[in-house]
Amino acid sequence: MTQPLVKVENLKKHFPIKGGLLGKQVGAVKAVDGVSFFINKGETLGLVGESGCGKSTTGRMLLRLLEPSDGKIYFEGQDITELSTGEMRKMRREMQMVFQDPFASLNPRHTVEKILEEPLIVHGVKDKAERKRRVKELLEVVGLNSWHAKRYPHQFSGGQRQRIGIARALAVNPKLIIADEPVSALDVSIQSQVLNLLQDLQKEFDLTYLFIAHDLGVVRHISDRVGVMYLGNIVELADSEELYDEPMHPYTQALLSAVPIPDVEHKKDRVILQGDVPSPSNPPKGCPFHTRCPQAFDTCATVKPVLQEAKPGHYVACHLYE
Template identity: 65%
Template sequence: MSIRETPLVEIRNLKKYYPITKGLLKRTVNHVKAVDGLDFTIFKGETLGLVGESGCGKSTTGRTILQLLQPTEGEVIYEGKNLVGMNTRELRKLRKNMQMVFQDPYASLDPRLTVGEIIAEPMEIHRLYTGKEKDKRVDELLEVVGLSSYHAKRHPHEFSGGQRQRIGIARALALEPQLIVADEPVSALDVSIQSQVINLLQDLQGQFGLTYLFIAHDLSVVKHISDRVGVMYLGRMVELADKHDLYDRPLHPYTQALLSAVPVPDPLAKRERIVLQGDVPSPANPPQGCTFHPRCHACMEICKTQRPKWTEVDGRYVACHLYE
């Protein structure tokens, strides 16, 4: 069995609902279904890309997997252990194996601390390194992400956006994790800097054997870095496949529409543009059946009443009545 056939994290029927309250008594009248029943696996050593329109639940999924948000229902199995409902002491032992790189490289760094203190803080909390060993580890991590050891005494506001994101990556590496959830780590950066950060992430993966859940909305970036790609729509996964299969032959009508909008470098290339009608429905009041059916060009009567099953088709997964 190869390293990318060994499950690291298994997500089973994961849901995250936010209550909508009304009146003085704050009575719950409805729920915002940010994540509504996800099932997928992240394998050791791979990069799983997660894409979809803004508000589809990508970031909530990443935070729920790391237990930064408590799921409403479902299981998150990490190396055979269910993180959901785990007590604080047990969860803390596993925290160092799962880290996150946030979207905003400035807001995610404490402006009152120096860069050295920011990177050293996780080591102090988990008592991994102390004294000179800690200082040496901070210097090593700065060098690994392309900065210098003398940067440790500076504050975040003294760095550019790309440098701040490198500091965030160094902090994520401080505890020698297995899994890193990268929540749109390059979307706030200039295009010229994005490629540098993406290449850094790939180099670090090869160097340390990391596993990534890479969340983004830029389909070109996701294709470059990912091994497999999952497509989300309104809190649900609609397709999951190897990146070459997904980009060359998308099955779900939503995936087809997304990829038809990706610019191609050849000005003579002809591509059928699939324009989605209407707006994304509210996650507080999603359509019955397939949530995509009001905007789908291949909608059938069954789509309006029955939720499609998560079905395996030729080694990939898709939730669409066209393939059941």
């Protein structure tokens, strides 16, 4: 088997909670609590889950914008958690990020040209004419006009800004792009345009995506494989079609049953989950989902299930399939 582009092992992020007079650590928010997955070259791995489940934190840790508390991240076989800040900075050439909010992620005082030029300057493209040429090219690649370069971000619509964000990520020819809810802030009509753009770019530049979203429809459209996260854990990971057709984990089943189907005749048994997501600062013992799981039994409350291959290529962390 060929080496995956990215391999993540038991990645954790615990944010300390400080309290008391002396600022002693009194607890931790377990935002990501032992996540493992891999992404093959050229594929798109979708990561879904409700807000606060740790999907964005996972994405940011891959770029080490957040330092992992524990675990390993291998990029092309190299453990990037061991790299120094300086080495990591060079590594960022290979991995880029597209942000959720196209309004906040572009510096309002810079022109588009400056925004797109900056990654080139930082990664050592010295020739000014070469940079200008590349900026024009990037704008055209993402479907904008080259004369947009002199404008400021506030003169663009949300969809156009997101294209600028994508162009910025492409500027240094990365291999991996982490897209953190890239279309969540956009109108539905614009979402498909941006998704198509991302897919076209993937083909053209042989990109690998980690696509983070909470919209199951969007993720299905773009992903080859999908991972479902709940309370800092991946509970199910499978090929996109397989996951949507035959979800195994009760949480995935509940999520999918909540997707509206545009058919008035369609009657479907909806799995309604009771209660709220438990606090990640005090996650339940055993399976993180057992407090709300309609099929939970005794073992679930005591033993935490591990992610196992239940069917070829279909991983699930649930005691029902052991």
